[in-house]
Amino acid sequence: MNSKIENSQYCSLKKTDKKLQQKLRELLSENIICEFTDPNLLYDYVCTANNQANAAATTVTVRLRKHTSRKLWITLRILLEINNPDKQFRDWKNCTADVMTNIHLRNAYKQQRNKVTMLIKVEKKEHFTTLFNDGRGDMKETWKNT
Numbered sequence: 001m002n003s004k005i006e007n008s009q010y011c012s013l014k015k016t017d018k019k020l021q022q023k024l025r026e027l028l029s030e031n032i033i034c035e036f037t038d039p040n041l042l043y044d045y046v047c048t049a050n051n052q053a054n055a056a057a058t059t060v061t062v063r064l065r066k067h068t069s070r071k072l073w074i075t076l077r078i079l080l081e082i083n084n085p086d087k088q089f090r091d092w093k094n095c096t097a098d099v100m101t102n103i104h105l106r107n108a109y110k111q112q113r114n115k116v117t118m119l120i121k122v123e124k125k126e127h128f129t130t131l132f133n134d135g136r137g138d139m140k141e142t143w144k145n146t
Contacts (some may be wrong), residue, residue: 023052073127078119085112 027049092105135142139141 009101020053020056024049073123075123078116079122081119085109085116088112
């Protein structure tokens with residue numbers, strides 16, 4: 001683990017594969033459960049099946065994502081435009097066609113990427129310009145809003 005990252009950002013999960021889940025469903029099927037007349041025996045059976053599944057499951061440690069709030073200058077239009085270069089990048093990288101098609105896809109991706117970058121710069125500049133103009137003359141309010 002990286003020493004800079006706190007342990008609270010990690011979570012251990014039990015991961016079961018599909019075969020194990022299917023086996024657990026078979027062990028706990030309605031037909032088998034209906035055969036039990038004593039609830040204590042049924043409880044013991046269910047606990048044993050669950051313990052077997054947990055013992056066979058592998059433990060996976062995953063890093064929890066830190067959810068950050070969306071920046072105020074990111075508009076809906078920018079969010080929609082961000083998805084386009086991702087799709088175009090996949091199309092370009094997965095292209096098995098001729099060289100000219102590949103070059104065309106690469107240029108389309110670069111053009112869309114540059115468009116998104118330009119939109120973000122413009123919106124961010126407008127956001128901060130408006131923010132500082134609204135707080136003109138009141139330094140405390142200006143820094144509170146940034």
